[in-house]
Structure formats: C-alpha cells, structure tokens
Amino acid sequence: MAAVDDLQFEEFGDVATSLAANPDATTINIEGPGETPKRLGPPRGSGRQEDDELLGNDDSDKTELLAGQKKSSPFWTFEYYQTFFDVDTYQVFDRIKGSLLPIPGKNFVRLYIRSNPDLYGPFWICATLVFAIAISGNLSNFLIHLGEKTYHYVPEFRKVSIAATIIYAYAWLVPFALWGFLLWRNSKVMNIVSYSFLEIVCVYGYSLFIYIPTAILWIIPQKAVRWILVMMALGISGSVLAMTFWPAVREDNRRVALATIVTIVLLHTLLSVGCLAYFFDAPEVDHLPTTAVVPNQTVVAAKSS
Amino acid sequence: FAGLSDISISQDIPVEGEITIPMRSRIREFDSSTLNESVQNTIMRDLKAVGKKFMHVLYPRKSNTLLRDWDLWGPLVLCVTLALMLQRGSADSENDGGPQFAEVFVIIWFGAVTITLNSKLLGGNISFFQSLCVLGYCILPLTVALLVCRLVLLAKPGPINFIVRLFVVIMMFAWSIVASTAFLADSQPPNRKALAVYPVFLFYFVISWMILTFTP
Numbered sequence: 375m376a377a378v379d380d381l382q383f384e385e386f387g388d389v390a391t392s393l394a395a396n397p398d399a400t401t402i403n404i405e406g407p408g409e410t411p412k413r414l415g416p417p418r419g420s421g422r423q424e425d426d427e428l429l430g431n432d433d434s435d436k437t438e439l440l441a442g443q444k445k446s447s448p449f450w451t452f453e454y455y456q457t458f459f460d461v462d463t464y465q466v467f468d469r470i471k472g473s474l475l476p477i478p479g480k481n482f483v484r485l486y487i488r489s490n491p492d493l494y495g496p497f498w499i500c501a502t503l504v505f506a507i508a509i510s511g512n513l514s515n516f517l518i519h520l521g522e523k524t525y526h527y528v529p530e531f532r533k534v535s536i537a538a539t540i541i542y543a544y545a546w547l548v549p550f551a552l553w554g555f556l557l558w559r560n561s562k563v564m565n566i567v568s569y570s571f572l573e574i575v576c577v578y579g580y581s582l583f584i585y586i587p588t589a590i591l592w593i594i595p596q597k598a599v600r601w602i603l604v605m606m607a608l609g610i611s612g613s614v615l616a617m618t619f620w621p622a623v624r625e626d627n628r629r630v631a632l633a634t635i636v637t638i639v640l641l642h643t644l645l646s647v648g649c650l651a652y653f654f655d656a657p658e659v660d661h662l663p664t665t666a667v668v669p670n671q672t673v674v675a676a677k678s679s
Numbered sequence: 680f681a682g683l684s685d686i687s688i689s690q691d692i693p694v695e696g697e698i699t700i701p702m703r704s705r706i707r708e709f710d711s712s713t714l715n716e717s718v719q720n721t722i723m724r725d726l727k728a729v730g731k732k733f734m735h736v737l738y739p740r741k742s743n744t745l746l747r748d749w750d751l752w753g754p755l756v757l758c759v760t761l762a763l764m765l766q767r768g769s770a771d772s773e774n775d776g777g778p779q780f781a782e783v784f785v786i787i788w789f790g791a792v793t794i795t796l797n798s799k800l801l802g803g804n805i806s807f808f809q810s811l812c813v814l815g816y817c818i819l820p821l822t823v824a825l826l827v828c829r830l831v832l833l834a835k836p837g838p839i840n841f842i843v844r845l846f847v848v849i850m851m852f853a854w855s856i857v858a859s860t861a862f863l864a865d866s867q868p869p870n871r872k873a874l875a876v877y878p879v880f881l882f883y884f885v886i887s888w889m890i891l892t893f894t895p
Contacts, residue, residue, distance in 0.1 A: 456800050461871075461874070462871055463871055464870070466874060494797070498797075505885055509888055528777070529777045531777055
C-alpha cells in the first residue's frame with residue numbers, strides 16, 4: 375500500500391480523514407470496466423467530492439430522473455420551440471397513417487401523439503393543402519374551359535392568399551375555440567380525459583391530410599365524382615375528430631356532448647364544401663355557351679358573305 | 680496497485696522550442712492592401728465569388744464552398760430577376776392574374792426563411808444564413824427555365840409550345856432539388872432527413888408552378 379501513502383495530501387483535511395478512515399477505498403481504478411469507482415482520482419476540492427458521490431452512489435437514480443423530465447426552457451429561447459419539432463420521419467408517417475385509417479375505439483391522441491405533440495405536421499400539411507387547393511382549382515378551371523374561344527387563361531394567384539387565410543384560420547382558431555370550450559366544461563364537470571391546446575391543434579392538422587389527395591382528385595370535372603370524394607373525405611376525417619373528442623365530452627350532459635360533436639363535424643363539412651364551391655368551377659354550366667357560339671358564327675358568316 | 684508503479688513523471692524533461700506568430704506582420708499588409716486596391720479589384724473579387732457559387736450549383740458536387748463562404752448577393756439577384764420577369768404588366772387590369780412583384784419576392788424570401796427555421800428546429804446544424812444562401816443559389820436553374828420559357832412563348836402558342844415548356848420546367852425543377860439536397864441533406868440528423876427535405880421540394884414546386892403558368 376505504498377501508493378496510498380504517496381497520494382495522501384495534508385492540505386485537504388476532509389479527504390485525508392476519509393482516506394485514513396477507509397484505507398481500502400481505491401483512488402484510481404485501473405482494473406476494468408466492470409467495477410464502479412467509488413472515488414475518482416485525487417480530489418481537488420469539496421465540489422468535486424460531491425460529484426464523485428453522485429456518480430458513485432446514485433448513478434441509476436440520476437439517470438432515471440433525467441429520463442422522466444422534459445427540459446422546459448423559457449418561451450423566449452429557441453430550445454422551447456425545438457421541443458415541438460421533436461419527431462422523427464417514421465413518427466410523422468405513423469401519425470398520418472393514423473389519421474387516414476380511423477379505428478373505432480382507438481383514440482388518435484392517445485395512440486399516436488402520446489404527450490409528444492408536434493407542430494411540424496399541422497404546419498406543413500396546411501401549407502401543402504393551401505397550394506394543392508389553389509393549384510388544383512386553377513388546373514380544373516383550365517381543363518373545363520379548354521375548348522372555349524373566349525377563354526383567356528389566368529393563373530388566379532390571388533386565390534392562394536385566400537386559401538392560405540381560410541385554411542390556417544381553420545387549423546388554428548377552431549382548435550383554440552374548442553380548447554377554450556373544453557376548458558370551460560372541465561371546470562363544471564369532472565372529465566377523465568382532457569387535451570392540451572397543442573394536442574388539439576395536432577389532431578386537426580393531421581386530420582386535414584385526407585384533403586390533399588381529395589383536392590387533387592377534384593380536378594376531375596364530374597359533379598358526382600366530386601361529391602363522392604367530399605363524402606369519403608368527410609367520413610374519414612370527421613370520424614377521426616369525433617372519436618378523439620368523444621371521450622373528452624362523454625361525461626358531460628348528453629345534449630352538450632352531442633352538440634359539441636355535431637358542431638365539430640359541421641365545421642369540417644363547411645370547410646370542405648366551401649373550398650369545393652369557391653375554388654372549383656361547376657363543370658356542367660359551361661357546356662352551354664360552346665354550343666351557342668357555333669350557330670352565332672355561322673349566322674355571322676352567312677351575313678357577311 | 681500494480682499499474683500505479685509504472686506511472687512516473689520524470690522531473691527533467693526539457694521543454695523547449697520557439698513560439699512565433701506567423702503571418703502577423705503580413706496580415707497588416709494584407710488589410711491595407713485591400714483598402715488601397717482599385718474599385719475594380721474589389722468588385723471583381725466579389726463577382727468571382729458569386730460566379731464560382733453559380734458554377735457549383737450548375738454542377739452540384741459535394742463541396743463546402745457554398746456553405747463556407749456564404750453570401751446573399753446571388754440569391755438577391757436571382758430573386759429580383761425572377762420577380763421582375765414574373766410580374767404581370769401594369770396595364771393589366773384584371774384582378775386575377777399572375778403574381779405581382781411583391782408576391783413573388785415575399786414567397787421566395789419567406790419561403791426560404793421558413794424552410795431554414797424548420798430545419799433548425801428539427802435539429803440541423805447548419806447556420807441560418809448558410810441555409811438561406813444555398814436555397815437562394817439553387818433557384819438558378821429555375822431562373823434559366825423562366826428565360827427559356829419566355830423565349831419559347833415568343834413562338835406560336837399551342838400544345839407543342841406547352842409541352843416544351845413543361846419539359847424544361849420539370850428538368851430544371853429536378854436540377855434545383857438535386858443541387859439543394861446535395862448541400863443541405865448532410866446537415867440534418869439521419870432520421871429526420873425526409874422531414875427537412877420535403878419543404879424544399881414544396882418550395883421549388885411552387886416556384887416551378889408560377890413559372891409554368893406564366894402568360895405574358
């Protein structure tokens with residue numbers, strides 16, 4: 375044990391006494407990775423000793439504590455907003471799949487979001503939807519009016535800003551109103567399930583995903599096809615929303631609960647039907663002028679000759 | 680304690696050498712020489728840097744030049760060119776036409792800023808201005824597509840005209856995506872690459888749509 379004598383420092387009183395009290399404690403562990411070091415190196419101060427104790431004795435406890443907590447930074451730092459983008463690619467795909475295949479009895483929020491709401495999905499799904507609706511509407515109008523001689527193609531760029539306003543307002547204001555309403559009802563009736571604002575925004579954002587392929591398919595200029603698409607999209611996303619919010623209002627007064635679900639579905643219907651009506655021209659109306667133009671031209675030709 | 684006996688610090692290892700700060704006197708000369716040089720030299724140096732980056736976009740290889748020496752001159756020039764050529768004329772009184780100058784400008788710059796914020800929020804380690812620089816420079820193929828489209832539109836309108844324009848725009852759109860992905864993809868964590876690349880795809884798709892639907 376000559377090494378222990380070499381390492382004893384006279385100045386650091388507390389360490390010297392502890393080493394003297396426990397001479398078997400190893401100061402440097404070279405043997406191997408399997409053993410946990412009790413003290414690491416010659417201590418240089420009392421602060422270091424506290425660290426050593428933590429690392430030596432409470433190793434497992436500390437890691438468990440860190441795993442359970444989420445670091446919460448104040449809202450003016452960048453890291454605060456990074457917690458809302460803490461999703462991987464496969465998680466986003468899973469959430470989108472969950473919004474496309476509503477399983478009765480399975481709650482979208484509990485199953486997929488699991489207290490990790492993200493803002494990536496809602497934001498970029500809404501952005502894609504805005505451009506999908508504007509571009510599809512423009513394309514569909516172009517194809518409908520294709521044969522007409524008096525039609526001059528315009529890109530209708532103003533409709534992009536209108537679409538953006540409508541969709542982002544729906545995706546943020548309706549969840550805000552719903553969250554406020556649920557908060558108010560929670561203060562009156564004790565509900566088992568309650569959602570945070572971001573989880574509601576998340577559900578609404580992902581439920582709008584079905585409208586992207588619907589908007590692209592709305593290019594087909596057949597009224598029947600368009601209305602079938604509206605019904606299907608409404609059925610899928612409406613049921614996702616209804617199944618998510620039914621547990622939150624179930625314990626309430628029967629009428630209030632039903633009214634809430636009906637309002638949610640009604641607003642969703644209003645959005646889809648309104649977008650269809652405003653951005654996509656009706657297909658059959660414009661076939662009449664083409665047949666009327668031809669007789670006029672023959673009459674003019676007859677008159678001029 | 681067997682291993683401890685092998686550790687020994689001998690007291691008499693001489694440490695000697697020279698500490699010099701090279702280039703110090705030369706840096707002073709360099710500074711004053713850029714101050715005294717002719718205006719042409721200064722402008723040509725910046726123009727050459729911008730031109731070199733254009734070449735890197737046209738032939739995308741994995742290199743760090745775009746990221747290391749970023750500048751925003753190229754993106755500004757490209758954005759202004761694109762917005763000037765895409766805007767509808769002032770004599771056009773229709774309400775629903777193509778985008779105005781301000782709309783194109785805002786879409787490009789706010790789109791680039793949003794994509795940069797998105798990639799930083801997802802945990803990428805690229806700086807704000809480096810990302811803006813890459814996104815701006817990779818608009819170059821689409822600007823070339825717009826010039827070609829304007830030339831093609833001088834010819835007779837018809838389906839062949841449209842198909843030529845469509846083909847050119849699609850090719851340049853793919854080129855932009857490949858160029859920007861070559862520079863941006865490495866800065867993302869590997870399990871989020873698709874999440875960071877998709878907004879770039881949407882951004883260039885919207886610009887391509889504006890170019891394709893341009894009618895003079």
